Amino acid sequence: MAFKLYNAPQSTCSQRVRFVLNAKGLAFEEVKLNLLEGDQLKPEYLKLNPNGVVPTLDHDGAIIIDSNVITEYLDEIAPPINFTPQDPVERARMRALMHFIDEMPAAAVRVPTFNLAFLPSFQKMESEAFAAMAASKPLRREFMFTMGQAGFPRHEMDAALARLRRTYERMDTEIEKTGGPWLLGECITLADVAVMPSLVRIHDLGLADWQDLPRIVTWFDNIRAHPAYKPTFYHGSLLSERFPHLRA
Numbered sequence: 001m002a003f004k005l006y007n008a009p010q011s012t013c014s015q016r017v018r019f020v021l022n023a024k025g026l027a028f029e030e031v032k033l034n035l036l037e038g039d040q041l042k043p044e045y046l047k048l049n050p051n052g053v054v055p056t057l058d059h060d061g062a063i064i065i066d067s068n069v070i071t072e073y074l075d076e077i078a079p080p081i082n083f084t085p086q087d088p089v090e091r092a093r094m095r096a097l098m099h100f101i102d103e104m105p106a107a108a109v110r111v112p113t114f115n116l117a118f119l120p121s122f123q124k125m126e127s128e129a130f131a132a133m134a135a136s137k138p139l140r141r142e143f144m145f146t147m148g149q150a151g152f153p154r155h156e157m158d159a160a161l162a163r164l165r166r167t168y169e170r171m172d173t174e175i176e177k178t179g180g181p182w183l184l185g186e187c188i189t190l191a192d193v194a195v196m197p198s199l200v201r202i203h204d205l206g207l208a209d210w211q212d213l214p215r216i217v218t219w220f221d222n223i224r225a226h227p228a229y230k231p232t233f234y235h236g237s238l239l240s241e242r243f244p245h246l247r248a
């Protein structure tokens with residue numbers, strides 16, 4: 001089996017897939033796209049992924065897109081290390097959480113990410129070049145225009161951080177219900193993998209506000225101690241490692 005992963009080191013969606021590949025011990029060739037330079041919008045890449053986003057998995061020529069779809073695919077084709085419960089009801093719970101995660105933290109985390117890390121690069125662009133780049137994004141056109149070159153206003157940042165806070169509270173409730181330490185109980189699942197990069201990102205941006213939720217503190221320690229964590233977050237995967245202004 002040959003795997004080629006089109007992705008970006010700092011991309012939270014890519015980090016989900018790298019984590020599962022690493023956990024399963026599957027060797028993969030990594031094609032790194034420069035998202036700020038628009039590699040994801042080039043015609044040859046759009047043929048693979050018409051959404052113009054990473055990640056994209058090429059498995060022996062079969063093209064699979066969307067990070068949660070890719071992680072489920074990997075779990076189906078590459079046992080025995082498994083991130084999906086056997087019981088259909090538990091499996092449904094995991095998938096419901098994955099939908100919640102894509103709708104809430106995965107979407108919300110883009111606001112502080114773009115405002116704090118990427119905005120300075122966009123502010124250096126001529127306004128016409130910025131508008132053309134934003135307009136060329138199949139999935140994120142409106143997001144880019146809403147941000148503009150002035151950045152998201154304070155109330156959008158606050159709303160995004162509130163949605164993230166509600167995510168930690170929801171995770172806390174799930175862990176309390178199942179007995180933890182993972183979201184669905186004793187075993188780590190794709191739901192934990194799906195939410196992990198959002199918490200890592202918020203922590204890296206210095207915005208983590210879950211210290212009053214000990215179950216989340218433990219969950220975060222546990223996921224960072226997982227053997228797949230280090231190879232997934234190689235140097236350059238954290239925004240603070242790539243953007244010196246974040247460290248200042």
Ligand SMILES: N[C@@H](CCC(=O)N[C@@H](CS)C(=O)NCC(=O)O)C(=O)O
Nearest residue numbers: 011012013053054055066067068140
């Ligand atoms: N639902 C997609 C979302 C992928 C996505 O938003 N990827 C981001 C990086 S995490 C991206 O490629 N952004 C490029 C851009 O905004 O132009 C997935 O989970 O794969």
